[in-house]
Amino acid sequence: MLHDLFTPSVQHALDLVGIFVFAISGALLAVRKNFDVFGIAVLAEVTALGGGLFRDLIIGAVPPAAFTDLGYFLMPLVATVLVFFLHPHVERTQAAVNVFDAAGLGLFCVTGTTKAYDYGLGLTASAALGLATAVGGGVLRDVLANEVPSLLRWDRDLYAVPAIVGATTVVLCIRFDTLNAFTSGAAVLAAFVLRLLAMRYHWRAPRAWNRRSSASEEPEKATAQ
Amino acid sequence: MLHDLFTPSVQHALDLVGIFVFAISGALLAVRKNFDVFGIAVLAEVTALGGGLFRDLIIGAVPPAAFTDLGYFLMPLVATVLVFFLHPHVERTQAAVNVFDAAGLGLFCVTGTTKAYDYGLGLTASAALGLATAVGGGVLRDVLANEVPSLLRWDRDLYAVPAIVGATTVVLCIRFDTLNAFTSGAAVLAAFVLRLLAMRYHWRAPRAWNRRSSASEEPEKATAQ
Amino acid sequence: MLHDLFTPSVQHALDLVGIFVFAISGALLAVRKNFDVFGIAVLAEVTALGGGLFRDLIIGAVPPAAFTDLGYFLMPLVATVLVFFLHPHVERTQAAVNVFDAAGLGLFCVTGTTKAYDYGLGLTASAALGLATAVGGGVLRDVLANEVPSLLRWDRDLYAVPAIVGATTVVLCIRFDTLNAFTSGAAVLAAFVLRLLAMRYHWRAPRAWNRRSSASEEPEKATAQ
DSSP states (O other): GGGGSSSSHHHHHHHHHHHHHHHHHHHHHHHHHTEEEEHHHHHHHHHHHHHHHHHHHHHHHHOOOOHOHHHHHHHHHHHHHHHHHHHHHHHTTTTHHHHHHHHHHHHHHHHHHHHHHTTOOOOHHHHHHHHHHHHHHHHHHHHHHHSSSSTTTTTSOHHHHHHHHHHHHHHHHTTOOOOOOOHHHHHHHHHHHHHHHHHTTTOOOBOOOOOSOOOSHHHHHHHHH | OOGGGGGGHHHHHHHHHHHHHHHHEEEEEEHHTTTHHHEEEEHHHHHHHHHHHHHHHHTSSSSHHHHHHHHHHHHHHHHHHHHHHHHHHHHHHHHHHHHHHHHEEEEHHHHHHHHHTTTTTOOHHHHHHHHHHHHHHHHHHHHHOOOOOTTBBSSOOOOHHHHHHHHHHHHHHTTOOOOOOOHHHHHHHHHHHHHHHHHHHTTOBBBBOOOOOOOGGGGGHHHHH | OOOGGSOHHHHHHHHHHHHHHHHHHHHHHHHHBBBHHHHHHHHHHHHHHHHHHHHHHHHSSSOOHHHOOOHHHHHHHHHHHHHHHHHHHHHHTTTHHHHHHHHHHHHHHHHHHHHHHHHTTTHHHHHHHHHHHHHHHHHHHHHHSSSSOOOTTTTTTTOOHHHHHHHHHHHHHHHEEEEEOOHHHHHHHHHHHHHHHHHTTTTOOOOOOOOGGGGGGHHHHHHHH
């Protein structure tokens, strides 16, 4: 039943859009890190498919969708070609990329949660896996690029919270038996808008209380001196 | 049969303790790396559940226990809240945390080995997977924090050896058909005490013979000059 | 049918050779990073078995071959002992190691592709997984050593392309129903020779067009100033 939230073709088209924009963000980081064209392709694939791959391994859906749907595999290659030839132009559209990335975040946290529940996970576990689906690709991207995952850094606008809100909305709807195309869409929209607001107003999450000194604000600089 | 080494409730309570202390170590590293509250929670979850997750994926126990037992998921969040608000106090108890971490190490290498054998792996493979269960979370923690895993570094007190001793004890007991609550407990204790001794006397493992110059002792500094 | 490309004992012997040389490359990096003997063993195991492990998890072949075949597990330990005691001599044979590594690359991309197809994946997905089998261990090695994966870096000789050629040859042979011991061997050889040529003539892949300034050639230095 949950499978039919959207018509399959709409769902699939939305998935491809999400994969594409995540791939763009991976490819752009690869260019910034000075990788060659294969490095760009690898980072695009990993960013776009990593979250869903992790989810599918956890719920035992093997082979994962990333390896059974040719479109999922080709989309990041399209993103690679685009970024490879038009890199400065794509960078100039960073704002647009961010908006699409927010859309991908909203979409993936909802479909990830729904698929996990479909495979028999509990409500909390489904929400956790929905969150992992949405943010997992970006974490893998940053690990491969040898950077601290931007998900974990305090100096980045809220990214996990919108996905948590989207995933939580879905499990609440499941719990109260009101999950349908409309409430799912609302959950996607909630995560999407929240992420846009977080970027617009630079909302950030707090760090631990009572960190001992202001020096810890800039650990790298402090050690470098 | 192997499942009943301890009564289920005792086993579960011990698991939760191990997960909790591993989560504390992840959360503390996250604070030191200046992550925000979500970064702290992610690192706590990954450190606590990563090793078991890897084991469950390898033996095909999906969905992994980390996603089916709510307590496993919530424990790291408790650790996150604790570290978030009481960070300096938790740091001051680093010695106590280390003792608990040693207990977690001993416990996880034994239960990891036992579970792997239960799922049909050979003796050597079971011991290897027991080791991976015990140290895997810490390796993932360090990779996400963009640091060289402390497991691999020569300037850290022995960590792998106690886990190897614990796991090997278990497979020897299985081999000679003497695995029971008592011998399992002895294996946990052996790994635990060995780790405590390694920390107390700063036991370290040797590096490769015939490294060419003393310069290689400090590779980063050498290159920086 | 595909299982019988080579006689099982030949196939197994070739696998062990590939695992051994990949393990040597992992162990050598561990020595350069100043890891202790356990760090060397871990990096040797991960480099040698990581790619196949990933492939087996994706296709649902659990427990993975790395945990069911004792030889696969022991080979990296032999490599560890060798590098531990004879490190300078092994380094002096770097050229020979590179040749064997090229052989491992060719072998793994072909067997990885074949095994993936055996488990029901499509042609493109099989080729992608063959590539992942061949290069996955090296990527994991570099991530654990906290370095940018050499696979992704533009200043390294072509590594992905030979594997892609080998994997593509295999799927074309499958497509046209001409896969046998001879064509498989040819695919291995093609990847092997291509990698040797890439090392001999320092073939490199292009980076993105229109990167904006020469400063981006050396991003680290630029920021450091």
